[in-house]
Amino acid sequence: MAEPMVVVDNLHVVYRVYGSGVDKGTAATALLRLVKRQRRPSIREVHAIRGVSFVAYKGDAVGVIGRNGSGKSTLLRAVAGLLPAEEGMVYTIGHAALLGVNAALMENLTGEKNVILGCLAMGMSPQTVKERYQSVVDFSGVGDFINLAMKTYSTGMGSRLRFAIASAKNQDILLVDEALATGDAEFRVKSHRRIDELREHAGTVFLVAHNLGEIEETCNKVIWLEKGRIIQAGENVAEIIDAYLAATGGEPRVREPR
Amino acid sequence: MSESCVIQLRIRPAHEPADHKLTAVTNRGRLSAPGELTGPGSLDGGPGHLQGSSAQDNGGPATASAAVLAPQVYLAGAGLSADEPLGDYARRHNLQPASARPPALKYLRSLWQRRQFITGFATASNVAMYSEARLGQLWQVLTPLLNAAVYFLIFGVLLGINRGVPGYIPFLVTGIFVFNFTQRSCMTSSVVMRQNLPLIRALPFPRGCLPLGYVIIELQQLVLSFAVLFVIILAYGEPLTWYWLLIFPILALQSLFNVGCAFGLARWGSGFDDVSQLLPFVIRTWMYASGVIFSIQTTLALIPGKVLYDHPGLAYLLQINPAAVYITLTRNALLQDQRISMPGYHAYNAVRCAMYGDPGRFHIPPDVFQSKVIYFSSYCHPIVSGPALWGYAAGWAVVAVIAGFFFFWRAETRYGRG
Numbered sequence: 001m002a003e004p005m006v007v008v009d010n011l012h013v014v015y016r017v018y019g020s021g022v023d024k025g026t027a028a029t030a031l032l033r034l035v036k037r038q039r040r041p042s043i044r045e046v047h048a049i050r051g052v053s054f055v056a057y058k059g060d061a062v063g064v065i066g067r068n069g070s071g072k073s074t075l076l077r078a079v080a081g082l083l084p085a086e087e088g089m090v091y092t093i094g095h096a097a098l099l100g101v102n103a104a105l106m107e108n109l110t111g112e113k114n115v116i117l118g119c120l121a122m123g124m125s126p127q128t129v130k131e132r133y134q135s136v137v138d139f140s141g142v143g144d145f146i147n148l149a150m151k152t153y154s155t156g157m158g159s160r161l162r163f164a165i166a167s168a169k170n171q172d173i174l175l176v177d178e179a180l181a182t183g184d185a186e187f188r189v190k191s192h193r194r195i196d197e198l199r200e201h202a203g204t205v206f207l208v209a210h211n212l213g214e215i216e217e218t219c220n221k222v223i224w225l226e227k228g229r230i231i232q233a234g235e236n237v238a239e240i241i242d243a244y245l246a247a248t249g250g251e252p253r254v255r256e257p258r
Numbered sequence: 259m260s261e262s263c264v265i266q267l268r269i270r271p272a273h274e275p276a277d278h279k280l281t282a283v284t285n286r287g288r289l290s291a292p293g294e295l296t297g298p299g300s301l302d303g304g305p306g307h308l309q310g311s312s313a314q315d316n317g318g319p320a321t322a323s324a325a326v327l328a329p330q331v332y333l334a335g336a337g338l339s340a341d342e343p344l345g346d347y348a349r350r351h352n353l354q355p356a357s358a359r360p361p362a363l364k365y366l367r368s369l370w371q372r373r374q375f376i377t378g379f380a381t382a383s384n385v386a387m388y389s390e391a392r393l394g395q396l397w398q399v400l401t402p403l404l405n406a407a408v409y410f411l412i413f414g415v416l417l418g419i420n421r422g423v424p425g426y427i428p429f430l431v432t433g434i435f436v437f438n439f440t441q442r443s444c445m446t447s448s449v450v451m452r453q454n455l456p457l458i459r460a461l462p463f464p465r466g467c468l469p470l471g472y473v474i475i476e477l478q479q480l481v482l483s484f485a486v487l488f489v490i491i492l493a494y495g496e497p498l499t500w501y502w503l504l505i506f507p508i509l510a511l512q513s514l515f516n517v518g519c520a521f522g523l524a525r526w527g528s529g530f531d532d533v534s535q536l537l538p539f540v541i542r543t544w545m546y547a548s549g550v551i552f553s554i555q556t557t558l559a560l561i562p563g564k565v566l567y568d569h570p571g572l573a574y575l576l577q578i579n580p581a582a583v584y585i586t587l588t589r590n591a592l593l594q595d596q597r598i599s600m601p602g603y604h605a606y607n608a609v610r611c612a613m614y615g616d617p618g619r620f621h622i623p624p625d626v627f628q629s630k631v632i633y634f635s636s637y638c639h640p641i642v643s644g645p646a647l648w649g650y651a652a653g654w655a656v657v658a659v660i661a662g663f664f665f666f667w668r669a670e671t672r673y674g675r676g
Binding site for chain 2: 002003004005006007009010053054055056057060062077078079080081082083084085089090091092093094095096097098099100105106107108109110113116117118120121122123126149162165166171221223230233234235
């Protein structure tokens, strides 16, 4: 029987966004607000996830699809424990590594230091880091740039190195939020293989991508989110992707017969 | 805690009144086998699964009418029976809430296990810190030197505060360098969580590594600035004595104290930028109150007419404040003039003490005062004695590091948010 790695129980996530709209943003209004003991008026609530429940098991690669703003990234951040649940609960085994499209890990440090320190931070011993170092660098394919500060990297190079570091350890849970989208075709093949390896090592991978082909190739399950709710989910990845495409007015994917 | 009430319903939509809640049940009935989905809105949901949320969720005891309907559980395998609440299922398989923090002892162990990361992070950051300045690492030395030069120019030359303190320049420079260690630890750690947000979000590791690493960065810089300090005070004619070895226990205690402060400020600064905006003012006030520029042991406390002379309670408070304690101990270890002019160094002598406080009354010429009577502060009663200073040094270190650790640890799972 498959063991669950992530259990999401009726999860609601509400963002409170500051600094939007009404407030003129001057010092006088800020003072007035303090005097009157008001909350910041510009606070706006965004109900990003509205009651989502699902279970992910060892060896699952779960694709998450949906339009922009449907709550995909929010869901992943909640699974990583980076967002508080307004209601409901997220249960996980261990902590999750979340790879987004954002900046470097330690941007002022060289790629080399990022590899070494990143691996140490994840709890590897210095000996293991030494052994794996070359394979991580080779996997990332950044080449000579490994000796430059990570802030000088292109977006693609940065995300390759980050993926290489985070997947160097057999993470229990790896959350990939469009982090592979900026990589080239060669890297996509490599990362696909790496995700398969992680799954074989009883890890669970979540993949957010707008490239539906990537989801279909990589994932054995898929969740379709819309406005914070699950529309469909299941192992019939191709069907759900087609339904999603039909709902969003896209062309159905053309597949090679297997 | 979670007294969820689970109600098994067999719902036949045609027979039920058009209650939206019950419709919701049929919409969201749990499917235990994956792949059976026919999409939302289908009314053939199978056995419905009504789950009252726990009391803490909806702010009151769960009743059937107030119960929030659990939405359908997707992707569930055969191991999950229809009537088991998801929370129980998760706990049965040893899953933890993603927002649960590790027990304190386990957390401490995991910090110790990451020691190579902490020191490596500190060293690498130190090397990279000045990589964009043309003078590079030289700034590690130049910054404290320039600081000392500015204060010397203003307080030593222009205002002439050095009256009453023998060996003013070593006194001033030592004070600035020691205070700088605490100051920089506090300032940098107040922004540590914001600065390292990408790292915190991407990799799972105990977040306490970061403030610890920042204190070690400052400790590494301190080693260099103390080398500069030694050159300055040796050039000033300070004798090299065994007392100098005392700086090791002093710096160890001060480092512990700084770690405590760094933990606390890292948590405060993680949520709001206000902390790092306010901190410079707090720290500047702290610096003036800690006797970096003036002597709160002698000049301010022993001379009639000064505020601290009239308020010994305030003088006591200033002298036991942690920064003042570490500064005074370091000065007494490194600087002979400070050691032998420390109140309490000699047995109490009322006349000599009074001569120090009010040389005009005894018609002491300025040159005699500067060469001899300036040391007579040692005949006065100390407000805080030498052994008591060591007690406070250790006490502050222990209190700060324990309180700081727990304060930081309690928010461990909240640092990547925002």
